[in-house]
Amino acid sequence: MNVQPILDHFANYAPLDELESKELTSRLSERTIKRKQFILQEGDVCKHYTFVVEGCFRMYKVDKKGNEHNLQFSIENGWVGDIDSFHNEKPSELYIEAMEPSVILQLEKPDLLYLYIHYLKFNRNFRVLIENAFISLQKRVLQNISATAEEKYVDFMNKHPNLFNRISNVQIASYLGVTPEFLSKIRRGLSSK
Amino acid sequence: MNVQPILDHFANYAPLDELESKELTSRLSERTIKRKQFILQEGDVCKHYTFVVEGCFRMYKVDKKGNEHNLQFSIENGWVGDIDSFHNEKPSELYIEAMEPSVILQLEKPDLLYLYIHYLKFNRNFRVLIENAFISLQKRVLQNISATAEEKYVDFMNKHPNLFNRISNVQIASYLGVTPEFLSKIRRGLSSK
DNA sequence: CGTCTATTTGAATGTACTCAAAAGCGGTGG
């Protein structure tokens, strides 16, 4: 089991000492996920915090009309999970699907709670993690309520160059909240500049 | 200084014992804020986590064209602050303005860090606080990318009945990302149903 | 090469914005 990526990841926050690393890694389970495989489906309770070692996931919701709306992408060294379902142990409204063959490390709720209770540092690190995720989401909301579709697309390219050349425009359109057809027209407009 | 509301507030999470309450309250400062007064302006570094005891605030951004976009409202027993500016000590792009005469309790960064370092419970409580804020923001993003303006407005009324009858439609429109004129037309449509 | 999916195109439609102006609604002072 390759746990180095997650230890490196926490090194960016408050680095784990030897005991903390051991406590964490002994509770992780590694899984290999095929492309198009789901690690969460609507109706399931989200049982894990998932760290992406390799690959790419999208978390999305399906509305009443059957349309999919991408809430989040996660790639190497990112986290994915339905926090609402996880903490409140209620059925999720979301799907999490692998967009590439992937390798993940998962932590179950009792294990996470164990780490929270015994180690201030895990509380701290996960607090900082979610603070950063919160800040990013705030910026996305501001953009949603103030920018045109073209501005959103250009910003997405600049902020996520690694994602942008790895996933289809259909997926990006769904993340931005526009139709793929209109995104295509935006791209045509941009390329003629 | 009336600290009871903030102690009651934390009682909904992991309640503070006597020592923790004392450590917290001794670090809080109370302020009375007039209507239309700012507690943060663009360019300032956000120096406080602010708990609202009484009154109502809006946090907004001004774009290049001079238009305001409401990112968040906060009322009694809520928190407000620019977390990005606060943690990274960088100039804020946001304004926080009182929409009513208000009373707040403020915590400075060194004091918050002191609490984080010495008490697991503050780490835990603020982690849970932001987790919940994160969950709400995720739902807002999903709605932003999937719902019509009318759906967003109806949902806002249902989710925030207390706010909705307390602030102007101009402010609600700015929060939803539509023009006040168009919101008026939505209201006309709804009332004729 | 054929199949499957992603992307592009175009025409018609719908949703939301802009701008300008009118109407409504408190408050305040005469």
Next chain:
DNA sequence: CCACCGCTTTTGAGTACATTCAAATAGACG
């Protein structure tokens, strides 16, 4: 008590942005 002020809300016409639907084109992969 009413007249006036400032601010919010409403209206309407014209325009811009984005969607829908159907079909053509282009790429990717076995």
